[in-house]
Amino acid sequence: MTKLIRDPMLQFFIAAIIILSGHHFLTGLTQSDREKIYVSTDQVERLIALYTIEAGTQPTPEGLAAMITNHVREQALVKEARRLGLDQSDTVIERRLAQKMTFILEDSAAPAQPDDAELEAWFTAHPDKFRTADTVSFNHVFFAGSDPETINNIQRALGTDDTDAWRQTGDPFMLQRSYIKIPVREVARLFGTDFAGEIASLSTSPVWTGPVKSAFGQHLVRITGREASSLPPFEQVKSVVRNDFIDVKRREANATAINDVVARYQVEIEGLPE
Incomplete structure (x- = not known):
């Protein structure tokens, strides 16, 4: 993969296509006005890896150049959309950002693994879950x-x-x-x-x-x-009890983390019916 990236002819080919494909977005701007679109080696390797997973083989130099061109065009369009404020008050974008933030909070709020005493207490406190x-x-x-x-x-x-x-x-x-x-x-x-x-x-x-x-x-x-319904012995359903305990504690921790984020803001709601 690295060998493919370092091919001098490929580098020249990619550079030429990027310059041509970006011309439309850069026309009329001075050099100082132009915002840089930087395609790192890591990003190129990621494009190659994604293609390899989907196609089962590495891309040709021409194919890689086309993927990089599409990436540059996408980044240019994203930057231009942000410049025009198109990312503001967009429900789809807002939900996606909220989803990403939720994933981050979930990772940071992972509960500790319970010991057997905690699990048995959980089993005793919630028998109907395990009947x-x-x-x-x-x-x-x-x-x-x-x-x-x-x-x-x-x-x-x-x-x-x-x-x-x-x-x-x-x-x-x-x-x-x-x-x-x-x-x-x-x-x-x-x-x-x-x-x-x-x-x-x-x-x-x-x-x-x-x-x-x-x-x-x-x-x-x-x-x-x-x-008839019955309550199995604790040891028989121990793994089920563990999964339930961790799931509930994770949801509680996530809810607390989200509430902490909300508490950082002053919320004003206008126009509620009396």
Whole structure:
């Protein structure tokens, strides 16, 4: 990469293109009026590195010259835009600057790593964060538009049959016909809240129940298992507790850092409704 940069012919070629490409922006200005656009070796190496990552090979001398020309043009346009005040009161630019400042504050406000005593205290203080979800296991037969009498007849025919005959019954279904230990909240996401609420109220039984309405249609349902929410031992979820602790402390530190920045300014808000 360095060899490419130091090629005398390439340096001459780049210099010529930069002079020509900058002519439009410099026309009419005296030498003392001209603001310098300096392209450092580090910047050139960065352009080469970015190209190499994207293309899988180093740029040709002509290609590098074109990249440097584009960089110079971009810098000239940025400087000219700033001279004209175009960066003022621009929502996109302001949000980008605020985002960059937020990243800086996040890096400076990184929380210290907690010890086991802190983690166990956190686990004890926030048990609901680490409880397992209520889960349900069930089979279902789907009906896209069958009349109630047909569904009732199929329900009687299935009875308590423990074979896989039910899998060939009903209409085709785009999702699974059987679920094992699926969280009830996931059932709500897949089938709708009404279906999930009905499922949550049913007991484990070999008997087919229904029809139960979902966002897709009607279902006969057989509940094959259920597990209530429980709190695992601390050691089992220690890594989850650590991640949660660090995440909360980081967000708190970030909020404090941002509030400290805001406190440096006198804020006046005009035109609020009374």
